[in-house]
Amino acid sequence: MQCQLDVDGVDYTYRGGHEALAGIDLHLGPGIVGLLGPNGAGKSTLMRILATLAKPATGSVRWNGTDIVRAPDVLRAALGYLPQDFGVYQALSAREFLAYLAAVKGMSAQRARERIEVCLAEVGLADAADRRLGGFSGGMRQRVGIAQALLDDPRLLIVDEPTVGLDPEERLRFRHLITALAGERLVILSTHIVSDIEASATSLAVLARGRLRFQGDPEALIAQAQGHAWDWTVPASALAEARARHAVTSSLRRPDGIRLRVVAAAAPSADAVAVTPSLEDAYLWLLESQGAR
Numbered sequence: 001m002q003c004q005l006d007v008d009g010v011d012y013t014y015r016g017g018h019e020a021l022a023g024i025d026l027h028l029g030p031g032i033v034g035l036l037g038p039n040g041a042g043k044s045t046l047m048r049i050l051a052t053l054a055k056p057a058t059g060s061v062r063w064n065g066t067d068i069v070r071a072p073d074v075l076r077a078a079l080g081y082l083p084q085d086f087g088v089y090q091a092l093s094a095r096e097f098l099a100y101l102a103a104v105k106g107m108s109a110q111r112a113r114e115r116i117e118v119c120l121a122e123v124g125l126a127d128a129a130d131r132r133l134g135g136f137s138g139g140m141r142q143r144v145g146i147a148q149a150l151l152d153d154p155r156l157l158i159v160d161e162p163t164v165g166l167d168p169e170e171r172l173r174f175r176h177l178i179t180a181l182a183g184e185r186l187v188i189l190s191t192h193i194v195s196d197i198e199a200s201a202t203s204l205a206v207l208a209r210g211r212l213r214f215q216g217d218p219e220a221l222i223a224q225a226q227g228h229a230w231d232w233t234v235p236a237s238a239l240a241e242a243r244a245r246h247a248v249t250s251s252l253r254r255p256d257g258i259r260l261r262v263v264a265a266a267a268p269s270a271d272a273v274a275v276t277p278s279l280e281d282a283y284l285w286l287l288e289s290q291g292a293r
């Protein structure tokens, strides 16, 4: 099963002149790709282009070699998409909602029935299938969103910021679900939270201020940050200054002060200890070292 997405030289400027994407080149094959970037980086704009809902000003996007700007239906036939602003019909049950969307997609009644059961089970909603969506939690609604995206067993699954607004338990559940979705398809998941994709992404793309800052595997991103991650304990009174001067990935209150994890070109202080960077450190270091935070 072929699933190759090639993005070459894509630019996108909103009416009014805001350049949201510039010179994006991305080459993606099967697996889970984490598209990471701070708010406003251009992730949703790129996802909309990949989902054929926006056209790039310049550049090309090809799905298995076919230009999707000229022939969007080729990609649409293979696409499952969970947009950032996904909404559900409150009065319908999960099963009714999926049946409605299956009909809109033109799936046969027989196939729809089979796929709805499979997808509901896959997202852990089999027991809630006949409850009204109006009574679902945010996490359950997002799982319905994944179920609708999976309905036609897509080769390309695009999921835009799926964990926004979820509580920690739902977020964790969602991460497990994404990990289980791998297989032979291409899954692109955008987020500004590294831990959303830490356990699942086989490949990463980092976008900041409309430009692609990195594409490769997580290990390569971590390798770039070697020698730039530090553990540094400061008195509580020095926390604000440390935060103002350095890129801090985490802080932990301890009896002897605040233990910070800092990324910096050199040790932030003589008593800072070099540590092996985490993916979070590596992401922050990439943005910091490129002046893209």
Ligand SMILES: Nc1ncnc2c1ncn2[C@@H]1O[C@H](COP(=O)(O)OP(=O)(O)OP(=O)(O)O)[C@@H](O)[C@H]1O
Residues within 6 Å of the ligand: 014, 015, 016, 018, 019, 020, 037, 038, 039, 040, 041, 042, 043, 044, 045, 046, 161, 192
């Ligand atoms: N309709 C629009 N008109 C003008 N500018 C826009 C529009 N939509 C987005 N932008 C701007 O384009 C840039 C990229 O937005 P985009 O939504 O793609 O980023 P993002 O990485 O998905 O961020 P977020 O997670 O905050 O949605 C931002 O600076 C945003 O303000």
